[in-house]
Ligand SMILES: CC(C)(COP(=O)(O)OP(=O)(O)OC[C@H]1O[C@@H](n2cnc3c(N)ncnc32)[C@H](O)[C@@H]1O)[C@@H](O)C(=O)NCCC(=O)NCCS
């Protein structure tokens with residue numbers, strides 16, 4: 001019951017605060033190591049506000065947090081370092097080799113990541129931003145925020161490049177890297193659902209050119225003004241009606 005009302009409140013919160021209205025949401029996603037963080041960094045250099053799900057995922061599992069206790073209980077002390085922090089490499093090995101364990105970790109972390117993202121979004125609403133970019137690796141897998149995403153940007157890179165960059169960055173074997181790629185929806189599926197695709201198979205200069213083009217399109221979008229105008233109009237009518245109602249009551253009493 002409590003869980004259900006919490007979910008409803010969460011849903012209402014998103015619907016009332018975000019839906020392509022006061023500001024619109026841009027989902028940034030892609031495959032593992034296709035370059036989401038690289039592109040996210042470029043958007044930030046262009047002064048775009050950004051919420052990073054990977055960063056939040058690290059915050060919610062800090063020692064002492066509720067998710068940390070649950071991970072310790074469900075995955076055991078072998079995933080905890082002496083100083084209390086998670087042994088991320090050990091946990092990664094466990095969850096990428098076993099789909100059920102991955103689902104379990106997702107069930108522990110994802111609701112908390114979502115809640116924290118919503119709080120961060122709220123601060124951007126008050127800052128009067130036109131849009132916020134949500135860097136969410138699993139946007140199409142979890143589908144939770146999908147209904148509220150106005151534009152989606154998928155960072156693509158060809159299979160060989162993805163495998164090579166992932167192996168180089170994390171020192172993974174080809175098998176480990178492939179396991180992690182296979183734990184997500186195929187990149188082609190994500191591209192089919194994208195509003196914009198940025199091909200990051202080439203040099204960072206080539207990616208910069210594409211990022212600037214997408215940025216210009218986002219900045220020229222007026223979606224937020226339409227609903228801001230409607231909300232403003234509703235507020236004006238509501239104030240006018242209550243003022244008029246108060247005056248009518250006063251004159252009846254006189
Ligand atoms: C398993 C963990 C400890 C591994 O940590 P590590 O530092 O090695 O990787 P990092 O967190 O930087 O993630 C790197 C990438 O792995 C991929 N990835 C991470 N978790 C998952 C998952 N549950 N399923 C599929 N892919 C995932 C994403 O593409 C992500 O960008 C960590 O990824 C984690 O806690 N995952 C569960 C939370 C989650 O789903 N995070 C993704 C953002 S919502």
Ligand SMILES: Nc1ncnc2c1ncn2[C@@H]1O[C@H](COP(=O)(O)OP(=O)(O)OP(=O)(O)O)[C@@H](O)[C@H]1O
Pocket residue numbers: 030031032033034035036037038039054137165166169200201202203204207
């Ligand atoms: N255009 C590029 N040319 C060469 N190397 C690149 C390019 N883009 C990204 N890289 C490198 O590829 C690796 C993966 O990039 P990045 O970390 O941005 O991917 P990601 O999608 O955010 O990864 P993850 O899914 O793990 O969060 C990094 O080592 C990065 O430096």
